[in-house]
Amino acid sequence: MDTAIQNREEKAVVFEDVSLRFDEQVVLDGLSFELDHGATKVLLGVAGSGKTTILKLTLGLMRPDSGRITVLGQEVTAMRETDLFELRRRIGMVFQESALFDSQTVEGNVAFRLLEEKVPEAEIQRRVSEALQFVEMGHTLKLFPAELSGGMRRRVAIARAIVSNPEVLLYDSPTAGLDPVTATTIVELLVKQRDVYKTSALLVTHRLQDAFTMATHVFSHEQNRMIPVPPGASWDSKTSFMVLKDGRKLFEGGAPEIANSDSEYIREYLSP
Amino acid sequence: MSGVPYRMAFSLTESVKGNVLAVQEYSILSWRGLANLFSQPRYLGDILQQMDTIGVGSLPIVILTGFFTGAVLALQSANSLARFGALSFTGQLVSMSMVRELGPVLTSLMVAGRNSSGMASELGSMQVTEQIDAMRALGTDPIRKLVTPRLTATMFMLFFLTILSDLVGLAGGSAIALLLLRLDLNEYWTSAWQTLRYADIFMGLIKPVLFGYIIATVGCYYGLSAKGGTQGVGRATTQAVVVASVFILAVDLFVTRLLMVLLGPL
Numbered sequence: 001m002d003t004a005i006q007n008r009e010e011k012a013v014v015f016e017d018v019s020l021r022f023d024e025q026v027v028l029d030g031l032s033f034e035l036d037h038g039a040t041k042v043l044l045g046v047a048g049s050g051k052t053t054i055l056k057l058t059l060g061l062m063r064p065d066s067g068r069i070t071v072l073g074q075e076v077t078a079m080r081e082t083d084l085f086e087l088r089r090r091i092g093m094v095f096q097e098s099a100l101f102d103s104q105t106v107e108g109n110v111a112f113r114l115l116e117e118k119v120p121e122a123e124i125q126r127r128v129s130e131a132l133q134f135v136e137m138g139h140t141l142k143l144f145p146a147e148l149s150g151g152m153r154r155r156v157a158i159a160r161a162i163v164s165n166p167e168v169l170l171y172d173s174p175t176a177g178l179d180p181v182t183a184t185t186i187v188e189l190l191v192k193q194r195d196v197y198k199t200s201a202l203l204v205t206h207r208l209q210d211a212f213t214m215a216t217h218v219f220s221h222e223q224n225r226m227i228p229v230p231p232g233a234s235w236d237s238k239t240s241f242m243v244l245k246d247g248r249k250l251f252e253g254g255a256p257e258i259a260n261s262d263s264e265y266i267r268e269y270l271s272p
Numbered sequence: 273m274s275g276v277p278y279r280m281a282f283s284l285t286e287s288v289k290g291n292v293l294a295v296q297e298y299s300i301l302s303w304r305g306l307a308n309l310f311s312q313p314r315y316l317g318d319i320l321q322q323m324d325t326i327g328v329g330s331l332p333i334v335i336l337t338g339f340f341t342g343a344v345l346a347l348q349s350a351n352s353l354a355r356f357g358a359l360s361f362t363g364q365l366v367s368m369s370m371v372r373e374l375g376p377v378l379t380s381l382m383v384a385g386r387n388s389s390g391m392a393s394e395l396g397s398m399q400v401t402e403q404i405d406a407m408r409a410l411g412t413d414p415i416r417k418l419v420t421p422r423l424t425a426t427m428f429m430l431f432f433l434t435i436l437s438d439l440v441g442l443a444g445g446s447a448i449a450l451l452l453l454r455l456d457l458n459e460y461w462t463s464a465w466q467t468l469r470y471a472d473i474f475m476g477l478i479k480p481v482l483f484g485y486i487i488a489t490v491g492c493y494y495g496l497s498a499k500g501g502t503q504g505v506g507r508a509t510t511q512a513v514v515v516a517s518v519f520i521l522a523v524d525l526f527v528t529r530l531l532m533v534l535l536g537p538l
Contacts, residue, residue, distance in 0.1 A: 091409070
């Protein structure tokens with residue numbers, strides 16, 4: 001079998017030479033990358049470097065001008081909108097501003113996909129309760145999004161994304177605008193999702209400390225919290241970094257590589 | 273090529289392209305909104321909820337508009353008819369005007385003012401806060417979930433609202449006939465009833481179905497294409513009402529002419 005075809009089938013997400021421009025502005029310029037099953041890729045870059053666009057392209061919410069995007073073995077770029085709905089049910093997305101349905105309660109928001117799939121009522125209640133317990137929001141079932149704080153809305157959005165056990169999760173700046181304590185709680189949830197359910201994920205973030213926390217921590221079942229990977233341990237967090245600049249991939253690699261990168265741009269980007 | 277002529281030509285081309293794209297997007301939305309009715313899944317609960325919002329919610333304005341239109345129509349027509357000693361034709365005139373023209377058009381304009389704006393602002397708010405994208409991301413077709421129920425409910429309820437408006441309009445006319453013109457009520461209602469033919473009723477009841485389609489598709493289109501935060505939602509709301517109202521009046525002219533040709537002189 002052709003290596004490229006085999007790659008598309010074996011990887012969770014594959015971008016091949018993807019380009020997109022809005023009028024005169026180049027957003028993505030021949031971008032290629034792959035995401036392994038069970039791995040997390042952190043997308044870094046300045047505002048407007050195309051990070052959120054990558055997530056929307058992955059879901060088929062936007063179309064590239066050229067290139068091929070394959071998600072879970074299906075070529076998103078060749079599918080019609082009506083055919084994409086089936087694939088999207090296997091993917092979860094957490095939007096930057098949460099994008100909760102403001103006319104529905106927390107319960108309605110989290111249960112939305114299950115109701116669409118005509119899951120039995122008892123099963124819906126069990127899974128909604130489980131998802132909300134996972135993000136420690138079990139007490140908010142009957143509240144409306146407007147009654148929640150920013151961090152709580154973000155956690156409900158995560159519960160909505162994971163309730164159907166998706167194979168790929170897309171996080172768009174899940175910690176943006178949150179205080180450090182709440183942001184750490186959210187990162188802990190992402191680590192928990194990665195280590196407990198082995199879900200593949202693309203994470204867009206501006207907060208470098210969150211990205212490094214993801215790469216250097218592991219979820220401990222015994223302590224029910226994330227803990228730093230012990231020094232010298234051979235544990236692989238399967239978390240890698242990709243830095244974007246002017247629509248192109250400037251860097252791709254693990255935490256040690258990015259920390260020791262020779263690139264002046266990356267050093268400047270990483271500097272506090 | 274450079275300078276002002278080039279910029280003008282470029283701007284004109286962009287404007288034409290933008291308008292062609294808008295017509296294309298509106299056509300696709302309108303078609304899919306209707307076609308979804310004939311395939312699963314159907315959101316019956318959402319359709320009923322929209323029927324309540326659009327139909328029952330519009331009752332007060334439709335009743336008031338119908339009543340006062342019928343009343344003023346009786347007053348104005350009596351003024352003209354009296355010159356020819358034909359005051360007894362007031363019932364006929366009110367009946368024909370209400371059933372064939374004013375009932376459907378004014379009811380639709382009222383519903384457009386209330387519901388096209390409501391749809392544009394509701395869907396526009398969802399659009400600018402990424403709730404529409406979230407719905408697509410959750411594997412649900414927003415056209416099927418949001419547009420089709422509004423389209424179905426508006427077409428269905430506007431039909432019955434128009435019948436109610438016609439009836440209330442005739443009642444308004446009868447109130448003027450009795451209280452100001454001192455006409456016999458029995459004569460008013462008999463002439464109003466007997467002058468109507470099936471073709472008049474057909475014309476008066478096909479229009480609200482078409483106008484309902486316009487109200488819902490225009491409202492949903494402007495809502496789903498809203499851009500630019502709350503200001504964009506406000507703009508979409510205004511545009512939806514204006515465009516829907518103009519569409520209704522323009523389509524009314526063409527449909528009336530077409531039906532006159534198809535059904536013969538009325």
